[in-house]
Amino acid sequence: MERIFSGVQPTGNLHLGNYLGAIRNWVKLQNEYEDCIFCVVDMHAITVWQNPSILQSNTRETAATMIAAGVDPKRNIIFNQSQVAAHAELAWIFNCIARIGWLDRMTQFKEKAGKDKERASAGLYVYPNLMAADILVYKGTHVPVGEDQKQHLELARDIASKFNHDYKRDLFPLVEPLIFGPATRVMSLKNGSSKMSKSDPSDLSRINLKDDVDTIARKIKKAKSDTDVLPSESAGLKGRPEAANLVSIYGALAELDITDVLGQYGGRGFGVFKPALTELAIAKLTPIQEELKRLMSDQTSLDCLLKSGADRARSITDPIIAEVKEIVGFIKP
Ligand code: AQP
Numbered sequence: 650m651e652r653i654f655s656g657v658q659p660t661g662n663l664h665l666g667n668y669l670g671a672i673r674n675w676v677k678l679q680n681e682y683e684d685c686i687f688c689v690v691d692m693h694a695i696t697v698w699q700n701p702s703i704l705q706s707n708t709r710e711t712a713a714t715m716i717a718a719g720v721d722p723k724r725n726i727i728f729n730q731s732q733v734a735a736h737a738e739l740a741w742i743f744n745c746i747a748r749i750g751w752l753d754r755m756t757q758f759k760e761k762a763g764k765d766k767e768r769a770s771a772g773l774y775v776y777p778n779l780m781a782a783d784i785l786v787y788k789g790t791h792v793p794v795g796e797d798q799k800q801h802l803e804l805a806r807d808i809a810s811k812f813n814h815d816y817k818r819d820l821f822p823l824v825e826p827l828i829f830g831p832a833t834r835v836m837s838l839k840n841g842s843s844k845m846s847k848s849d850p851s852d853l854s855r856i857n858l859k860d861d862v863d864t865i866a867r868k869i870k871k872a873k874s875d876t877d878v879l880p881s882e883s884a885g886l887k888g889r890p891e892a893a894n895l896v897s898i899y900g901a902l903a904e905l906d907i908t909d910v911l912g913q914y915g916g917r918g919f920g921v922f923k924p925a926l927t928e929l930a931i932a933k934l935t936p937i938q939e940e941l942k943r944l945m946s947d948q949t950s951l952d953c954l955l956k957s958g959a960d961r962a963r964s965i966t967d968p969i970i971a972e973v974k975e976i977v978g979f980i981k982p
Contacts, residue, residue: 653682653827654789656690656730656780658847659707660699663714664855665930666845668937669832669901670795676719678793678827685725686787686962687715689955692730692737693779696772697761709951710941714858716954717940728958730783735966739782740775742977746812747778751804757797761848781805785821786966793827796834797844802826816976832901838872841890859938862931869895869927874919881915883907895919899926902933 655675657667679685689711694704708729716722730736752758755777762769772779780801784792785808792802802824809821835845837854845855853868860868873891880886886893886907899922900910914922944951975981 653685654784656688658694659711661707662847663858666835674793689729713944717937726961732959733962735786735970739786740779743778777801777804781808790822836894841894866927878918879914
């Protein structure tokens, strides 16, 4: 049986990369797959320090953003990870399956821990084991993500294979990444070679989904570009990472191929292209922002929705985690 699982961290500042690389794809997948689970991964968030009350509001806001963007909470399961204990239980078992050498190769840990890795949390190091547990505790088969998560999904496959091999079972499926759409890697507005990210210290590097009209306009105006006109064919974007990024953001928002965008804007400079991009970004983001505001004004309903999502999630994880514990040799209560 095919089952989609994907998650997003409630670390605030959800941005255009999270939307185009992940959440918008979820909206499409809910029409293709019957069984979709979308999770606000608050346990991942605390691998770096989070202020507790801000974490709570970011968790609600992340769930509300998914819904405002079009993910249907009735057809899909939407909940926050910490309400379903089986994620943590399976993650511990996977800590004992994954090898240190595998985790040492994870580039996201190296990027996030930086030079001072001795001071990074142990949670940040074993983050990919928890991510594997998030997916496999549902026997998830397909995981829509941006390109940055590809390496973690390969690790999830390695963990599933080793578990199946060590315990001589065919329990866990080998998950397939679903990396699709025109914006699998949205880059920073300030540097076309680094990914748009919540943790970039410069707010000008990203368009946050909550940015108001003036802020979106200012950020696009200040986005790094170059002095050449846009080429008429995509080959002409080679060696122009910032131009390529802005064109691909336009294409993703307008749901057009790069060739079509260049067909329209080839030969025009950024003085024309940036205002067009601004207008498009505002037109796409404003309805999501309005719906988000409406959803956030009713905290009780949001909490109810997360609870009911978690109840539905537990009905799937309960038998799977029971089977895993039995296989591993834990005595049942
Ligand atoms: N720039 C991006 N382009 C395309 N997809 C992206 N995603 C993140 N950034 C981009 C995708 O968004 C989903 C949720 O990501 P996350 O919030 O769980 O964590 P992340 O990947 O670590 O996102 P950030 O913004 O880079 O956060 P920080 O700065 O906290 O690390 C994932 O599917 C991801 O691929």
